[in-house]
Amino acid sequence: MEDLKLKLKQQIIESLNLQGMEPKDIDDNAPLFGEGLGLDSIDSLELMVLLERNYGIKIEDAREGRKVLSSVQSMAEYIQQNKKV
Numbered sequence: 411m412e413d414l415k416l417k418l419k420q421q422i423i424e425s426l427n428l429q430g431m432e433p434k435d436i437d438d439n440a441p442l443f444g445e446g447l448g449l450d451s452i453d454s455l456e457l458m459v460l461l462e463r464n465y466g467i468k469i470e471d472a473r474e475g476r477k478v479l480s481s482v483q484s485m486a487e488y489i490q491q492n493k494k495v
Contacts, residue, residue, distance in 0.1 A: 415486045422482070425460045426453055438483045446481070454479055461485070465493050 419433035422442075426449070440446035443454070457479050461467040467489065469475045478488045 411486055411490065414489060415482050418482055418485055418489075421460055421464060422457065425456050436482060438486075439481050442479060442481060457485075461489070465489050467492050 415438055416433055419436045422428070422436070423431050423433065428447075436447065442457075443449045449457075454475065458469055458475060461469065461478075469478060478484055
């Protein structure tokens with residue numbers, strides 16, 4: 411799980427072009443939107459594409475998406491339960 415979280419952080423930094431950030435700068439449980447990393451709705455679409463492209467996971471329900479994309483921890487748990495690739 412730790413390897414997955416590190417990989418996810420690297421993918422988030424790359425796909426969202428978060429210059430000057432490193433995986434260690436992102437707390438596993440910090441909110442990705444609002445107070446934490448400060449991502450917005452465009453970023454959420456990028457993260458959904460990341461999940462589909464890298465893990466074969468397509469999230470159709472917006473409420474489920476908000477839950478899954480709330481933190482690196484929640485994303486990693488969801489990937490472990492639903493990974494298709």
